[in-house]
Amino acid sequence: ETGVTQTPRHLVMGMTNKKSLKCEQHLGHNAMYWYKQSAKKPLELMFVYSLEERVENNSVPSRFSPECPNSSHLFLHLHTLQPEDSALYLCASSQDPAGSKRDTQYFGPGTRLTVL
Amino acid sequence: DQQVKQNSPSLSVQEGRISILNCDYTNSMFDYFLWYKKYPAEGPTFLISISSIKDKNEDGRFTVFLNKSAKHLSLHIVPSQPGDSAVYFCAASGVSNSGYALNFGKGTSLLVTP
Numbered sequence: 001e002t003g004v005t006q007t008p009r010h011l012v013m014g015m016t017n018k019k020s021l022k023c024e025q026h027l028g029h030n031a032m033y034w035y036k037q038s039a040k041k042p043l044e045l046m047f048v049y050s051l052e053e054r055v056e057n058n059s060v061p062s063r064f065s066p067e068c069p070n071s072s073h074l075f076l077h078l079h080t081l082q083p084e085d086s087a088l089y090l091c092a093s094s095q096d097p098a099g100s101k102r103d104t105q106y107f108g109p110g111t112r113l114t115v116l
Numbered sequence: 117d118q119q120v121k122q123n124s125p126s127l128s129v130q131e132g133r134i135s136i137l138n139c140d141y142t143n144s145m146f147d148y149f150l151w152y153k154k155y156p157a158e159g160p161t162f163l164i165s166i167s168s169i170k171d172k173n174e175d176g177r178f179t180v181f182l183n184k185s186a187k188h189l190s191l192h193i194v195p196s197q198p199g200d201s202a203v204y205f206c207a208a209s210g211v212s213n214s215g216y217a218l219n220f221g222k223g224t225s226l227l228v229t230p
Contacts, residue, residue: 004159042118043160043205043220056217090159102148102167102209105218107159 002026004108006091012114013081021076021111023091032074033092033105034066043090049074050097081115088112119143120208122221129228135193137224139206142187146219148209151180151191153202154223160205164191196228 004025013019025032034046048056049068063085065077074091092105121140129135139149147168152160166173166180166189173180179192193200206221 006159009157040222042120042222043218045217048217092159104150104162104165106162107152109157109159 004091004093004106006089006108006111008111009109010112010114012116013078014116015081015083017081018077018079020078021089021091021113023074023076023108025072025074025091025093025106025108027093027095027106029093029095029106030071030097031094031103032068032071033094034074034076035090035092035107037088037090037110039087047076078113081113083115086113086115117142118221119146119210120206120219120221122204122206122224124224125222126225126227129196129226131198131228131230132195135191135196135200135226135228137191137193137204137206137226139189139191139221140187141189141208141219143208143210143219144187146208146210149180149182149189150207150209150218151178152205152207152220153200154205155202163204193226196226198228198230201226201228 007022031050035043037043046060047066067075088110090110091108094103094105096103119142150165151163153163154160164178182189203223203225205223207218
């Protein structure tokens with residue numbers, strides 16, 4: 001595997017379900033990100049992890065819970081979601097610790113989430 | 117409030133011609149700009165970037181121009197090829213609570229026709 005991978009690629013869940021999205025980066029990067037892309041909206045930054053510590057949380061509802069067990073893996077735990085949470089969830093990583101300087105982010109393919 | 121704007125949701129260009137994608141930003145603190153390309157069912161892939169100390173950066177068929185006074189940047193693709201058909205996102209790096217963060221536009225869908 002190379003680059004940034006995400007599983008699953010598609011997920012359908014009910015509002016009472018609990019599920020997790022997984023992201024893995026094979027680039028040796030030090031920062032990882034979760035973004036949400038809704039229809040006709042720009043990418044919205046949700047969470048930033050730098051050197052495995054959360055450094056930014058952009059007013060995301062608590063029904064989204066991130067976890068970064070090590071520098072290569074990032075999870076997004078989902079519970080009691082709403083239909084309006086249906087979107088494409090993208091993971092990204094960057095070489096330098098987040099916020100240290102301007103840095104290019106590399107994205108995974110995304111998980112298409114549908115909440116019924 | 118959206119700080120990075122791509123006002124053209126779509127663009128159609130004939131193969132071999134130049135494609136020009138535009139992007140405007142409002143925050144004068146932005147100092148690093150990137151273009152990403154996205155195919156359906158894939159994540160955005162990095163294409164080209166430019167620092168605010170430059171006004172032009174070229175990489176093969178892709179050139180990005182930056183006009184700081186107008187807070188405007190553009191991506192030129194020449195010659196355009198059918199494989200360039202994708203959604204193009206403009207992003208700008210600015211200072212946030214945690215340092216630098218990327219702010220994205222909504223994207224422009226480019227269609228290159230044979």
